[in-house]
Amino acid sequence: MxxxxRLQEPQFSPHTLNKFATLMTAGNGYLGLRACHEEAYTDQTRGMYLAGFYHRSSPLETTELVNLPDILQMRIELDGEIFTLLAGQVVEYQRELDFATGELRRNVLWLAPNGKRYRIECQRFLSAAQHSLVCSRIAITPLDSxxxxxxxxxIDATQTNSGRQHxxxxxxxxxxxxxxxxxxxxxxxSNEVIISSYCALPSESHxxxxxxxxxxTQHxxxxxxxGEAFSLVKTSWIASSLDENYRAETCAEFALQNLMQCVECGYEQLLAQSAQVWNGYWQRSRVKLESVNEEDQIALDFALYHLYAMTPVHNERCSIAAKGLTGEGYKGHVFxxxxxxxxxxxxxxxxHIARQLLSYRWHNLRGGQKKARENGWQGALFPWESAWTGEEETPEFAAINIRTGLRQKVASALAEHHLVAxxxxxxxxxxxxxxDEVFMRERGVTLLLETARFWISRAVNVNGRLELHDVIGPDExxxxxxxxxxxNYLAFHNVERARHYVQQFGIQNAAFVSAADDFLxxxxxxxANEQNLIAQDDTFFSKPTIDLTRYKQQQGTQAILLDYSRAEVNEMQILKQADVVMLTYMLPWRFTAEQLEANLGYYExxxxxxxxxxxxxxxxIAARCYRVTQAYEFWQQAGLIDLGDxxxxxxxxxxxxxxxxxxxxAVQGFVGLTVEQGELHLNPRMPAQWQSVALPFFWQGTQIHLMLTHQHVTISGAQNTPLTLWLGGKHVSFVGTQTFLLAEFFAPVNGSGTTKGTKQ
Amino acid sequence: MxxxxRLQEPQFSPHTLNKFATLMTAGNGYLGLRACHEEAYTDQTRGMYLAGFYHRSSPLETTELVNLPDILQMRIELDGEIFTLLAGQVVEYQRELDFATGELRRNVLWLAPNGKRYRIECQRFLSAAQHSLVCSRIAITPLDSxxxxxxxxxIDATQTNSGRQHxxxxxxxxxxxxxxxxxxxxxxxSNEVIISSYCALPSESHxxxxxxxxxxTQHxxxxxxxGEAFSLVKTSWIASSLDENYRAETCAEFALQNLMQCVECGYEQLLAQSAQVWNGYWQRSRVKLESVNEEDQIALDFALYHLYAMTPVHNERCSIAAKGLTGEGYKGHVFxxxxxxxxxxxxxxxxHIARQLLSYRWHNLRGGQKKARENGWQGALFPWESAWTGEEETPEFAAINIRTGLRQKVASALAEHHLVAxxxxxxxxxxxxxxDEVFMRERGVTLLLETARFWISRAVNVNGRLELHDVIGPDExxxxxxxxxxxNYLAFHNVERARHYVQQFGIQNAAFVSAADDFLxxxxxxxANEQNLIAQDDTFFSKPTIDLTRYKQQQGTQAILLDYSRAEVNEMQILKQADVVMLTYMLPWRFTAEQLEANLGYYExxxxxxxxxxxxxxxxIAARCYRVTQAYEFWQQAGLIDLGDxxxxxxxxxxxxxxxxxxxxAVQGFVGLTVEQGELHLNPRMPAQWQSVALPFFWQGTQIHLMLTHQHVTISGAQNTPLTLWLGGKHVSFVGTQTFLLAEFFAPVNGSGTTKGTKQ
Structure with missing residues (x-):
């Protein structure tokens, strides 16, 4: 591998402390550890978060992921000078996050205000092999005397979440x-966290x-x-009452024993153990590009690094927060x-991780059922924001409007119900x-049934037609x-799938089947209308439009809300994000190529x-419409949401x-690998900037490898049973490794520089 | 005046941020505002405290003075450079606290990392005229372009007390x-604080x-x-539910109105109003020296500045905390x-301030009575640490011993009962x-009676003799x-005085008088024994001594507890602080000059x-023993407790x-001005380093001024009724201003460079 x-920080800047603390966060699904510097900076938000470790500091506040006591900060004095990169001169500075191992490394040559030079080398990692283990090393070498x-x-427990104590x-x-x-x-x-640390020091230190x-504090x-290095290796073990084998009486003692065992191993061996796990992960998941733009590969590696770091595979009562374990935005809630x-x-x-994420919802069915019941519906209305209990965690009221003093009810929790579907x-x-029939029998069908029952109860009868009133779609x-x-489409899909699996798994529920049939x-x-357009909602097409150029230039900032009230925005054809376009993405088989094209063209x-x-x-969607140039632009811009300037x-x-x-x-858009109605489809539309894509994936129990160029696709993996997929409009089936000449399956698409399957 | x-900070140093933030704290008895810089530093503890505004963050914590939301911090960027004195170069730096007005001023010439120079001038004060008012001004002048x-x-409410949210x-x-x-x-x-702020800005700013x-935040x-100055004047108004006229419904509105009125006045006028109050204070209280050591005057001005700043004269339900309103040490508790x-x-x-401080105890009698009752005694056992309710606030257990994991019961709250007396x-x-007969009738005699009743109930009969067992004296x-x-002596004094005033004010309480007589x-x-020594307690003289030189050199650090356990220290003749010496200070008329001398010599x-x-x-006591050189050393060292290096x-x-x-x-020691058994005594023993001392004081309703040199003392004030005092052993009485030649009253003391009254 x-x-x-690697993700590199171009220079030290007090202006980007939190940006890089976030981007370079260490994570293993159990813990997230922001990449703050050892030395403190006032603008730097330190943070360590443990998946599922939520608390509410007061009835006026919201349940949030607790910012745990800090273990990384070091107050360093070199010949009496407090080490800070704000003072003196930063002669050399390198910091990089090595995606291969998750190790964060910093190398600084510091000219202190006293005129002396010191080399400061820092390394740290959060173990992928033992999720409670954090190792850091600092080596300080005086160069001039x-x-x-x-x-x-x-261990510093003065940490709070912006002043909220937990x-x-x-x-x-x-x-x-x-x-x-x-x-x-x-x-x-309700919960306990136990933090144990040990500092290995030069023998002659005090x-x-x-x-x-x-x-x-250890001083x-x-x-x-x-020319010699003063080296400190700090090994820490973080355990909590959420751990599988937690017992209150013995937890502290076990934590100490675990720490001692790790200390015995030493930094290098512990890093090697962790790197081995990372290596397996990359083998199973890495998308490898040849692209003229090297940032494309960085964006993909960055994405997959964080997809590992944020995912709490150790506990199916946890799911992934909107900010993963990298910061306090959205309070660590699941959306x-x-x-x-x-x-x-x-x-x-x-x-199995997907199964686990779904199990999180299954464990929290009661919260969804409670919310549905409280609102007069049946089944499960999952909370818009979810944490540990599965109950609605969205604050009832939005932050105060500082000009009017009023608080608005938060609409998403009230009406943004599509998450159920x-x-x-x-x-x-x-x-x-x-x-996976076992999962479906034990959990999956229940989830489908309860969500379907919600929709059936929620629909209203308008002259014999069932409608879903007063909702918010993805476009907020x-x-x-x-x-x-x-x-509506997703709710239909939900009920249809529930009815399908009820039948498939032979579940006797005539009342549901009958209600579902009626609903469907x-x-x-x-x-779609004659222009192939689908109305976002009943009134959307009747609303006026305005020129959005200015707001699109400032996208991501919600600048429109500075000029218009929410109510005003609501009465115009203004979208925050994909809505009908999102629908065509979710259920592609329901829409024709012309409909995709028309709606993308209208709504974007x-x-x-x-x-x-x-x-x-x-x-x-642009890729599926063979607007590959535009698709690539969108994709690159999406990659800059975090990595941009x-x-x-x-x-x-x-x-x-x-x-x-x-x-x-990359995978669904450019490689064009999708699953539609139980079948694997491959419709490559690779951007001109890419020469090849290689990726592994899992399909019905088998590990597959795919290697795509503009001319060929090579697929390997299925050793015993044949692998069947749709290549463009053609059904192919083979065992072992097979290379296909794309020209045999796809016709060139005019002006798009790519090819198009003979049947879409 | x-x-x-002025108190000057010699230079900017990241090592002394909190020292000077404390020393230069602004205070008006209502609020304390640590002298933190506008720009943040990680090692700098920001703090604003409101007298009496206590809260307990959790049952595991102690009630503490709440660190309020911050109003002083400013994040300043100059041409994109974040202003911090750690970066670039501090070309000029002056900061001073002007004791005359309470204004804190800073003047910095900063060479930013971008190579440009900026002058930054900051001023601030907490109004002595309107105790809710805080004004600060910053002027930034770019010098090079x-x-x-x-x-x-x-207003930043992320502030906590070391992570404890209130x-x-x-x-x-x-x-x-x-x-x-x-x-x-x-x-x-239970309590509310309302903070209102306004920033006056250049008209062309945004x-x-x-x-x-x-x-x-205002950005x-x-x-x-x-060469022009960008000036920002921030005016803030802090109100709370502890305020006299507080009404929940209108408080926020009134606060805003008050702020608006202050804003109308402008910084200079508001400062002048405040300075006028300060001026009156200095007129009433300043001790003015001529000394060869100019730091002596600074120490006195510093002391009196803080004596004003810390004293909550606005509310007799508040008293003075062990750290005043300058920091979080001792949790803001009253000792x-x-x-x-x-x-x-x-x-x-x-x-009247002394009356108010005593009224604080009177209001809190119930807490003292509760504590006495809970421990099986009568009367009032005031809490060792007191906050708002008057109940015992001393934590039941001391901080955990990090080596053993054990917590000890805090002994002071259990046995350090002398505070009652x-x-x-x-x-x-x-x-x-x-x-003041009104106070005594309404409150004073009750305090004396309830405290006396405590002692009477606490004494134990040992073969007919009453003893006080299991106590801790001032020497902890x-x-x-x-x-x-x-x-024992103070308890005797307590009961004797109670009995005296009961009689004087004609209170019918035969049972108490009889019990008091028996107790006395x-x-x-x-x-005192034959060597004039008084045993600190029954067993003290029987304990061994050790060489304390090393620990005396590190005094103030409790270094002895690193070498010996508390139990071991307890079994040796080791004092933390004055005990018998303290006794001779408190009740000087009970002891002879020889006893003072002997006990000082033995115990010190x-x-x-x-x-x-x-x-x-x-x-x-050294001064009273005419060891003036030693007394001056002690006094100077006492002045360095906060002001030292x-x-x-x-x-x-x-x-x-x-x-x-x-x-x-200065006053009781060197000027020798004391009140003993209702009479004013003057026994000057001025150090050789001082040429003169002038001071005002109040005596039985009259403002007196005293001016002392080594030759003369001039006393003025009493216009109608004659002023009577003991000058050395002689009783003098006069009206108006009178100058006395000291040689007529005092004989020279051998080797002490001073004089001694013909009768002590």
Whole structure:
């Protein structure tokens, strides 16, 4: 995997501390550890987050992912000078995140205000092999004379989420004059986190320990000769009451034992163990490009790095937050992003993770059932924002309007119900790729049934026709409308799939089948008009349009809301993000090529792309419409949502869904690999900038490798049973490795520089 | 008052950020505002504290003075460079606190990393005229070219007390696109604070406002010509539910109106109003020296500045915390420090403040009665640490021992009962100076009676003798002893005074009088032995001694506890602070000159002075023993407790009692002005380094001025009734101004360079 790219920070800048702290976050699904520097900066938000470890600091606040006590900060004094890159001169600076191993490395040559030069080398990683393990190493070499080095580090529980306190310090200890341990409990008493640390130091150094004001600190100092390195290796073990084998009485002791065992191994061996796990991951999932633009590969590696880092595979009671484990944005809550933007990647590379993400919803069915019941509906209305309990975590009211003092009810939790169907869509997708009957029998069909029952109860009868009123589709700039096309089509799909699997798995539920049949027969599915256009909702086409150029130029900032109220925006043809276009992405087999083309052409100019979820989906649809140049532009722009130049766009965490969308754009868009109604389809429309794409994927229990150029596609994997797929309009079936000449399957597409299947 | 000194910070250093933030704290008794820089530094603890505004963040924590939302911080960018004195070069730096007006001024010439020079001038004050008012001004002048200045400032409620959250943000508003207001409620719902701010800006600048993550921020930017100043004046109004006229419905509106009125006045006028109040204070209280050491005057001005700043004269339900309003040390709790070390200054300069401090105890009698009752005693056992309710706030257990994991019960709250008698001592002192019969009838006698009843119930009968067992005296290195001399003598004084005033005010309480008579007759008062020594307690003289030289060299650090356990220290003749010496200070008329001398000589070598309360009292006694050189050394060292070179000794707040002790040392020690049994005594023993001392004081309703040299003392004030005092051993009485030749009253003291009264 030596070809894996690295994410490099071009220079030290106080303006981009949080951007790179986010981008370079270490993660293993269990923990996320922001890439803050060892030395503190006032503008730098330190953060360590544990999947599922939520708490609510007061009734006026929202449940949020707890910012745990800090273990990485070090107060460093070199000959009495406090080490900070703001002072003195940064002669050399390199920092890079190695995607191959997850190791973050920094190498600084610092000319201190005292006129002396010091080399400071830092390394750290969060283990992929033992998810509680964090290792960091710092080596300080005085270049001009011997030096006195003092480092204060420990476990710092003064951390808050922007001033909101979540933890009580229940115990701080130093064992054997070496091992630090702090135990912390959420203020509501529901959870505990135990943090243990050990610092390996030069033998001639001196240490003292103290605990004060929620800080347990080891103060280390030593004299180091010119040209020699003063090295400190800090090994930490983070355990919590959410752990599988947690027992309150023994947890602290076990944590200490685990830490001691890790300390025995040493940094290099622990890193090697972790790198091995990463290597397996890249083998199973990496999309390898030959592109004239090297940032394309970086974007893909970046996306897949974070797709690993954010996914809590260890616990099916956790799911993926909108910012993963990289920051406090969206409070660590789970949205529809997970099922629609993130799950497909896992499903096609490690399907058991997709199963686990769906299980998170299954475990939380009760919360969805409660919300449905409380609103007078049946089945399960999953919460718009979900955390640990599965109950609705969306704040009831939005942040105060600082000019009027009013708080608005948050509309998404009230009416953005499409996520119910999105979850069902993902359940169906899961079965199509895996044919996992056990999951379907135990959990999947239940999810489908309960979500379907919600829709059946939610529909209203308008002169015999069933309609879905007062909803919000994916486009959140158009609220409280009737018959949002996305919602209606997805709800239909939901009920249809539920009815299908009920039959397939022989479940006796005549009442449901009958109700479903009635729903499917009578639900209004807004049809395409003569221009092949599908109305976003009942009133959309009747609304005026305005010139959006200015707002599109500032996309992602919601600048429109500075000029117009939400109510005004609602009454115009203005989209925040893909809606009908999103629908054509989700259920492609329901729409003709002409419909895709027409709706993309109509809606895109009306879409500001203020949501990070928008661009990549437009890219996929543009690719499916053989507008490959435009698709590539969309895809590249989607890749810049986090990696672009904006110094603050991801201060509070990456756009997790956008990482999934980078993969979707490449695989579903350009490679054209999709699953439709249980069958594998391949319709390549590779951009001219790419020479080849190679990728592994999983299909019904078999690991497949695909290698695509503009001329050929080589597919290998199926050893026993034949692999069957649609190549363009042709059904092919083979065993082992097979290379196909694309020209035999696809006709050139005029002006697009690509080819088109003889049947779409 | 142009002769008032200023406290100057010699240079900018990241090592002393908190030292000077503490020393230069602005205060008006209502608010304390740490002298943090506008720009943030990671090591700098920002703090604003409101007297009496306490809260407990969780049952595992202690009630503490809440660190309020910050109003002073400004994020400043100059041509895109983030302003911080760590970066670039600090070409010029001056910062000074003007004791005359309480104004803090900073003047910096900064060479930014971009190579351009900027002058940054900051001023701020907390109004002494309107205690809710905070004004700050910043002027930024680019010296080398025009500049873009951006300043972000507002109300920042991410502040915590070391990670402990106390406030909910209940509302953030911007009125008229100009006025910011944040309302915050303690998590327990008991208190509210309303912070309103306005920034006056150059007319051509641009502002925007936003609220996020507990921060309400105004973002200001403008272009400023070379050599011109970009000036921002921020006016803030802090109101709380503790305010006298607080009404929940109207408080926010009133606060805004008050702010608007202040804004109308402008910085200079508001400063002048405040300076006028300060001027009156200095007139009433300043001790003016001629000394060869100019730091002596600074120490006195510093002390008196803080004595004003820390004292909540606006509300008799508040008292003075151990760190005043300058930091979070001791959680903002009130100790015996207030009555013994701080009250005497107020009593002799503004007696109504002394009355108010005693009223704080009177209001809190119920807490003391509760504690006595819960421990099986009668009367009032005031809490060792007191906050708002008057109940015991001392944590039940000390901080965890990080090596053993054990927590010890905090002994002071269990047995350090002398504070009960200290409060009574202060009540008596108050009446002696003021003859305030109204206070005594309404509150004073009740305090004396309830404290006396405690002692009577607490004494145990040992073969007919009454003893006080299992106590801790002021010397906290000697715990759980019987018949601590300080405690027994003070308890006797307490009961005796109670009995006296009961009689004087004709209160019918035969049962008490009889019990008091019995107590006074039988209470064991450890007598001086043949060497004139009084045993600190029953067993003290039987304990071994060790060489304390090393620990005395590190005094203030409790270094002895690194070598010996508390239990071991307890079994040796080791004092943390004055104990018998303290006793001779408190009740001087009970002891002969020989006894003072002998006990000072015996105990001082056994005293490490690990408490800030120790040195100054030793200084007073040394002066009374005519060891003036030693007294001056003690006094100067006491002045260095906060002002000395230690960069961290006052990081978490000044030693409030030490400021009172600086005044005590000068006035009671060197000037020798004391009140003993209702009479004024003057026994000057001025150090050779001083040429003169001038001071005002209040005596039984009359303002007196005293001017002392080595030859003369001039006393003026009493216009109608004659002023009577003891000058050395002679009784003098006069009207108007009178100058006395000291040689007529005092004989020279051999080797001491001073004189001694013909009768002591």
């Amino acid at each position: 030596s070809t894996l790219t 011997e030096a006195t080095v003092t480092i204060s580090t420990g 933890l009580d310090e229940t115990s701080v200890r130093v064992f054997e004059q070496r091992y630090l341990q702090g135990c912390y409990r959420t203020l509501d008493g 240490s003292s320990f103290y605990a004060k004001n929620r800080r347990l 280390c100092s030593g004299l180091v000769a010119q 529809w992003d997970t099922e629609v933007f993130l799950l497909p990647f896992h499903l096609m590379t490690q399907p 999105d979850i069902a869509w993902a359940v169906d997708a899961y079965y199509q790729v895996t044919a 700039y158009t609220e409280h409308v009737d018959n949002n096309a996305y919602t 027969e009578r639900l209004w599915l807004p049809p 100019p009306r879409t500001i792309h203020d949501s990070s979820l928008s661009k990549a989906i437009h890219g996929v 904006d110094p603050h766009s991801c201060d509070d965490g990456i756009h997790a869904a956008a990482t999934g969308a980078i993969w979707l754009g | 142009s002769t008032l000194t 025009e500049a873009t200045v951006t300043i972000s400032t507002g 406030l909910d943000e209940t509302s953030v508003r911007v009125f008229e696109q100009r006025y910011l207001q944040g309302c915050y409620r303690t998590l327990d719902g 502002s925007s406002f936003y609220a996020k993550n507990r921060r309400l 200001c930017s403008g272009l400023v010509a070379q 015996w420090d207030t009555e013994v070390f701080l009250l005497p200054f107020h009593l002799m300069t503004q007696p 200290d409060i009574a001592w202060a009540v008596d002192a108050y009446y002696q100076v003021t003859a 290195y000697t715990e759980h002893v019987d018949n601590n001399a300080y405690t 007759e039988r209470l064991w008062l450890p007598p 070598p056994r005293t490490i002075h690990d408490s800030s309360l120790s040195k100054a009292i030793h200084g007073v 230690d960069p961290h000794s006052c990081d978490d707040g000044i030693h409030a009692a030490a400021t009172g002790a600086i005044w005590l040392g």
